[in-house]
Amino acid sequence: MDPEFGLGVRTNLDFDVVVMRARMSLRVHGFSILSEMPAPAGIGDESGRRHLFMAVWEKLVTGGNLGGPGLDVGDHLSCNVVVFQEGDETVVAALDPTEDLEGWAEGMREAESAREALQRAFTHLVNAPGGPGLSLPII
Numbered sequence: 001m002d003p004e005f006g007l008g009v010r011t012n013l014d015f016d017v018v019v020m021r022a023r024m025s026l027r028v029h030g031f032s033i034l035s036e037m038p039a040p041a042g043i044g045d046e047s048g049r050r051h052l053f054m055a056v057w058e059k060l061v062t063g064g065n066l067g068g069p070g071l072d073v074g075d076h077l078s079c080n081v082v083v084f085q086e087g088d089e090t091v092v093a094a095l096d097p098t099e100d101l102e103g104w105a106e107g108m109r110e111a112e113s114a115r116e117a118l119q120r121a122f123t124h125l126v127n128a129p130g131g132p133g134l135s136l137p138i139i
Contacts, residue, residue: 006096009122018090029121031056051084
């Protein structure tokens with residue numbers, strides 16, 4: 001997997017099965033999927049590989065955990081997840097939420113919590129019972 005993703009898992013399960021398991025695992029581990037956007041087949045790729053982008057956020061930012069009072073309701077710590085096909089495998093990946101937060105202690109604590117939750121969700125996705133074909137640990 002491209003090391004730029006930060007977190008991810010690979011499996012040889014079908015794309016649709018992985019999407020369903022990713023949704024469930026993310027929810028079990030405290031994430032809310034606020035939106036999903038499938039990329040049209042063939043954009044930037046002649047093979048027609050499938051992509052689904054999920055906008056998930058771990059926690060609402062509040063005066064108690066980031067930045068103090070006066071934050072807007074829409075302020076969240078972004079933890080966006082992508083599911084895509086790569087050859088015979090399906091990949092679930094996310095950027096590391098701790099990237100670029102150096103020097104912001106409160107933000108880093110929340111980002112580290114989100115990163116740990118994403119790791120648990122990805123581990124659960126590949127280790128949960130319910131079907132053969134799961135492989136490769138978190139990278």
